[in-house]
Amino acid sequence: ARLPRSAVLKKILDSVKDLVKETNWDCNEEGMSMQALDTGRIVLVEVMLREAAFESYACEVPMTLGIDMEPFGKVLRCAGGDEKVTIKASRNDQDHIELVFENEEKERMSAFELKLMDIDGEHMAVPDAEWGAEISMPSSEFKKIVMDLAEIGSDLTIAVSKLGVTFTAQGNNCKGSMVLQPSTAVDKKSEQVAISFTEPLEMTFAAPYMKMITKAAALSSTVTLSLDEACPICVRYEMEDNAGHIKYYLAPKED
Amino acid sequence: ALMQREIVPYFEAL
Secondary structure, X not given: OEEOXXXXXXXXXXXXXXXXXXXXXXXXXXXXXXXXXXXXXXXXXXXXXXHHHOOEOOOOOXXXXXXXXXXXXXXXXXXXXXXXXXXXXXXXXXXXXXXXXXXXXXXXXEEEEEEOOOOOOOOEEOOOOOOOEEEEEEHHHHHHHXXXXXXXXXXXXXXXXXXXXXXXEEOOOOEEEEEEOOOOOOOOHHHOOEEXXXXXXXXXXXXXXXXXXXXXXXXXXXXXXXXXXXXXXXXXXXXXXXXXXXXXXXXXXXX | OOXXXXXXXXXXXX
């Protein structure tokens, strides 16, 4: 599997490493995907890197690669963001993978081996849900709202109504809320705020977890929040050019 | 205070 830029892998690692220390990557002809629970079992994260994400991709037999994020991160730090990455896994030797970074301008090539792990990962079936509310907005804006409000309090409430979407945090000494309304005057789709809902709803989530989830803003200019009463929120980042996505399901806080 | 739910009960383990 050859990626045109290592930056994609670096960003994916950054988006999951606070939640997941080791995970199985499933490789098949469609691409590479992973699903993992965080150690607190509060978040389920799913990453899909489709074949379209790669400059070249071949997977003759489906394989599962058990990857320890810490050494994977050390190896990836050796790659320049604009260097090509080739990941090689051999069906004859499933003990390790090889990673090759190529810098075409400087005619430099570096090669690494990463030992694979035998990970006994749980796998969850996530049914297609009928969401009560969906909000799409610039991922940078969502990140700023969450980062700011997480400083105010550890509970982040998201309310959707005719007023728009309201994010509220309450701490011991202060309370803050931010309201976003659907944008009408913005041409660029990536800068638009779109809100749809069937009934008004209000859900509360742990702000520190939501903060970790906003790290994936580096992967996509937009984010979609899908909510339903008494259900986990789904925070979805779609990568450009059908390259794949990262989805987080975060369990609510309730009485 | 609100209680943090676990994610697992919302989905079906495979």
